Amino acid sequence: MKKVLSMLKPHSKPLVLSIIFATVNTVMQLLLPFYTKEIMDKGILAKDMEKLVQICLIMLGFTVIGIITSLLNTYFSTRTSVGYAVTLRNFIFEKVSRLSQSDIDKIGVASLVTRTTNDVRQVHDIVLSTLKSLIPIPIMFVGGLVLAFKMNAKLARIALWSIPVLLVLAVILIAVIVPMFSKIQKLVDKLNQSMREKISGIRVIRAFNKTEYEDERFSKTNLDLTGISLRAHRIMAGLLPIVSIGLYSLICIIVYISVSDANTLDPITQSEEIRSAIPNMYAFITYFTLVITAVTSVVSIVVSIPKASISGKRIKVIMDAVSDIVESENPVTPDEKDKGKVEFRNVTFKHKPLPEKDTKKKRSLKAKKKDKNADTTVKNTEPFTLNNVSFVSNPGEITAIIGITGSGKTTLVNLIPRLYDTTEGEVLVAGVNVKDLSSQELEDRIAVIPQQAFLFSGTIADNIRFGKEDATDTEIWRALEIAQAKSFVAAMPDGIESFVSQAGKNFSGGQKQRLAIARAIVKGAEICIFDDSFSALDLATDARLRASLKENLTDTNLIIVAQRVGTVINADRIIVLDNGNVVGQGTHTELLKTCSTYREIVVTQLSEEALEGVEINEQE
Numbered sequence: 001m002k003k004v005l006s007m008l009k010p011h012s013k014p015l016v017l018s019i020i021f022a023t024v025n026t027v028m029q030l031l032l033p034f035y036t037k038e039i040m041d042k043g044i045l046a047k048d049m050e051k052l053v054q055i056c057l058i059m060l061g062f063t064v065i066g067i068i069t070s071l072l073n074t075y076f077s078t079r080t081s082v083g084y085a086v087t088l089r090n091f092i093f094e095k096v097s098r099l100s101q102s103d104i105d106k107i108g109v110a111s112l113v114t115r116t117t118n119d120v121r122q123v124h125d126i127v128l129s130t131l132k133s134l135i136p137i138p139i140m141f142v143g144g145l146v147l148a149f150k151m152n153a154k155l156a157r158i159a160l161w162s163i164p165v166l167l168v169l170a171v172i173l174i175a176v177i178v179p180m181f182s183k184i185q186k187l188v189d190k191l192n193q194s195m196r197e198k199i200s201g202i203r204v205i206r207a208f209n210k211t212e213y214e215d216e217r218f219s220k221t222n223l224d225l226t227g228i229s230l231r232a233h234r235i236m237a238g239l240l241p242i243v244s245i246g247l248y249s250l251i252c253i254i255v256y257i258s259v260s261d262a263n264t265l266d267p268i269t270q271s272e273e274i275r276s277a278i279p280n281m282y283a284f285i286t287y288f289t290l291v292i293t294a295v296t297s298v299v300s301i302v303v304s305i306p307k308a309s310i311s312g313k314r315i316k317v318i319m320d321a322v323s324d325i326v327e328s329e330n331p332v333t334p335d336e337k338d339k340g341k342v343e344f345r346n347v348t349f350k351h352k353p354l355p356e357k358d359t360k361k362k363r364s365l366k367a368k369k370k371d372k373n374a375d376t377t378v379k380n381t382e383p384f385t386l387n388n389v390s391f392v393s394n395p396g397e398i399t400a401i402i403g404i405t406g407s408g409k410t411t412l413v414n415l416i417p418r419l420y421d422t423t424e425g426e427v428l429v430a431g432v433n434v435k436d437l438s439s440q441e442l443e444d445r446i447a448v449i450p451q452q453a454f455l456f457s458g459t460i461a462d463n464i465r466f467g468k469e470d471a472t473d474t475e476i477w478r479a480l481e482i483a484q485a486k487s488f489v490a491a492m493p494d495g496i497e498s499f500v501s502q503a504g505k506n507f508s509g510g511q512k513q514r515l516a517i518a519r520a521i522v523k524g525a526e527i528c529i530f531d532d533s534f535s536a537l538d539l540a541t542d543a544r545l546r547a548s549l550k551e552n553l554t555d556t557n558l559i560i561v562a563q564r565v566g567t568v569i570n571a572d573r574i575i576v577l578d579n580g581n582v583v584g585q586g587t588h589t590e591l592l593k594t595c596s597t598y599r600e601i602v603v604t605q606l607s608e609e610a611l612e613g614v615e616i617n618e619q620e
Helices: 002-044 049-098 101-107 109-133 136-151 153-159 162-200 202-207 211-237 239-263 267-320 359-369 409-414 439-445 460-464 473-482 486-490 509-523 539-552 588-594 596-605
Strands: 342-349 386-393 398-403 424-429 446-449 527-531 557-562 573-578 581-586
Touching: 002 049, 002 136, 002 267, 049 109, 049 267, 101 109, 109 162, 109 267, 136 153, 136 267, 162 202, 162 211, 162 267, 202 211, 239 267, 342 409, 386 409, 386 424, 386 573, 386 581, 398 409, 398 596, 409 527, 409 557, 409 573, 439 446, 446 509, 460 473, 460 509, 473 486, 473 509, 473 539, 509 527, 509 539, 573 588, 573 596, 581 588, 581 596, 588 596
Parallel strands: 398 557, 398 573, 446 527, 527 557
Antiparallel strands: 342 386, 342 424, 573 581
């Protein structure tokens, strides 16, 4: 929580002003009961109108000061807490954007959304309530207690017993509520995930007639969250009536004791003593009410702190997360003679193991630590996704990567823009290891078109300019023409200014892929990676698009991941992957002769006739 609260530093000025105005406002509140006693004692009971008016004007001045400082305290405390929330949210967003893909996979997208929104809100609320009470509560408690003892020490000692009762109540509440809040946050994550899946997968859900099943799944999580939230807030809500009952019971006891003491006085002086005791008793009750209010406020804040603390810990996980992708402190500038060149040198990759959750294994590791000579290293037992991959792809060439599902094609191309880092070996771009390039340098040289083409809400032009901010309309239309998207965009009433809904839902899969390809083309990157981004295109459009790319992007290194043989058949180099291993490398004709895996793929997609006249020469 300390690290999370360190984000308050940029907002120290309004924070200090909030504390100052809160202090002044509290002092005004403490002065008013004293002058109320003076009005009753020296004004009303003494029948001194001049004194009464004088005291009333003083009280009016204190009241005006109290109102002004209260408003200013509210303004500056709100400004501080809202500004803090903005700073924290921006930091989390920027931190998440720098995390590697494996880091995001570990935390989960739904959880990241919850931590950026709901958890930040929880921390914001506790900061706001604390700012409003940080200084006032101690002043109100100490000041009210001192003045109450000054009015009547005997009654103050009796009333003081209520404070330990409230503190014990707070401890019990915390012990009961903390586990509930922890579970609430996990259920919010689960609810967000369920909602995201239902919205994203609505077509699949309807196609398999699983609407009711998904509704029940969502409803169960929602009811679980509602139930535990109601239990937690009912317990918290019970605090106020309990305190109110205790407070008014205490006032009744104070009045009873005061009257009993008055009845023991001499009858001759009894009426005069009672008359003078009434203002004192009123002031005493007011001051001790302030003391109880201060204690109640502390209890309310203390009960809320665990909830914010849980959110703070979840936020801290993101703040402390160290990306697997570490940028070089001394980045290397590539030599322009190697511009656009990509080389894999004995690259091996395996995913990092998930955090250990087996308690038995944890205990065994702890037992091993007792032995100084014991090896406590947790070995990565994950299978290799890629194993000893080597090839070179030059600018002006088309390098295709093909293989069965799960063979490691996407993982291989993800190593080029450093979405993941190699376990062993090197990936070189423009003759330099990608780990030695600055992230900006690497991103400027590469354009990636994923299979699941993603479009942002806005216009077609906005989406194309995502690749190049200052792209002219002429450049956009040229990119659309190369990507075989010009015809359907030109047919739209608003052309490139046509509206694109969230995630491009108003376009077909093939249209989205072509717009995503146009976005990459307009960037003008020296390396273009197509990660199965022709999958939604028909064969004729696929062929025209590949021919257009080869004709227009003559100096660009094109790396194409594909499932279809027709997409890669004319590539300058075809890499055949099988279970993470390169089992073939060459042209279409060469691989038909030397690679059985490639022949199987060809026969499956084309026919035996494709192999007629091919002399088989196995070299695997």
